[in-house]
Amino acid sequence: MSVPASQSPARTSHRRRRTRLAAGVVLLTLATTACSSLGRTSVGTITYSIGPETSVMLTSPKVRGCHKLPPSGTTELYNNTLVDMVMYRTSDCTGKDTTYIGSRLANNVAPKAAPWRSYSFVH
Template sequence: MSVTATVHRRRRRLGTAAGASLLALAVAGCSGLGRTAVGPVTYTTEQEAETTVHSPSVRGCHQLAPAGAHEIENGTLVDIVLYPTRDCSGGGTTYVATSFSDVVPESGEPWRSYRFVH
C-alpha cells in the first residue's frame, strides 16, 4: 500500500466525520424551529367574512377576528380548543377535533381565540 493511498483514506474519513458533524449541528439547529399544524383553519365572522390561516404554529394563543368567529373548520392535523376571550383563557370553550367544524349557537358568544392541543 502506498503512502498516497493512506493519506487519501484518512482525508476521506476526516471529510466524512466533518460532514456528519455538520449535519448533526444543522439538524439540532433546526429542531428549535416552531412546529406548525399542517393544514388550514378557516373561520367565518358574523358579517360572513371568511378567513383562512394556513399551517399556523402549534404553540401559543391565536386570535381570531376582533368581532369573533361564528363558524370554524379545523382542516389541520391537530385538534384545537376555541375560547370566547381574546387571550385563550376562561370557560365556555369548545373542542374541535382535526377535520371537524363547529358553529356557535344563535344565543352563544362568538369565539375570539384558539389554541392547539399538543
Template sequence: MSVPASQSTAPTSRRRRQRRLTAGAVLLVLATTACSSLGRTAVGTVSYAIGPETAVSLTSPKVTGCHRLPPSGTTQVYNNTLVDMIMYRTPNCTGKDTVYLGSRLANNVAPRALPWRSYSFVH
C-alpha cells in the first residue's frame, strides 16, 4: 500500500527539524553579534616610555574610546597587540597630526617633534 506524498509524515518532520536548526543557528549568530562588542580588548600589550627611566605596559586595553597618556606624553610607543592604533599629539584623540601604528609595530617621535598624548584603536 502506498501513501500519497501529501500525507507522508517524513518530509514534514524533516522540514520542522531543519527549520528548528536554522532558527537556532540564526539566534546563535544574533546573540554572538550582539555581545561581541561588549568589553572587546586589544589582545596583547601597549608599552610606552615616560622619561628616560620609566616604562609603562598595559595588557589588553579596551578597543573602544580614547586612551590618554600622561600629560607629559611619550616619545616611544610599542603596539604589541593584534589591533592597529592611531597616535595623537592631543590628549583627547583629535587633530590632524596623527600616526597610524600597525599591530606589532613601534614608533619613536622625531627629536624636536611634540610627544604623543593619546591613542585610539582602529576597529
C-alpha cells in the first residue's frame, strides 16, 4: 500500500508543528500587549523651571494619572517625550484653563497668568 506524498506522516507532523508555533506566537503577542500598558511610560524627558535658577528634569514619567508640580508651579516646560500632555492651573488636573503641549514641544505661561501646577498625558 502506498501513501500519497501530500499525506505522508512527515508532512503532517511538520504542518502541526508550524500550526502550534503560530498559535504560540499569537498567544505570546496577546499577553505582551495586554501587560505592556500596565507600567507604560512617556519615554523621554520633561524639563520645567521652578523659579529663576532652578530647573527639574524628569525621565520617562508614567503615562497614567495626574502628576503634581511643586506648589509654586512652573511657567515654562519642555516636553521632550513621545506623548502629548495637558497642563493645568490646578494641582489636581481639573478645570477648563488648560494648555495642550504636543510631543517634543515647549511652552511658556503668558506674563501675569497663573502658573501650571499639574499635568497629565494624552493616551
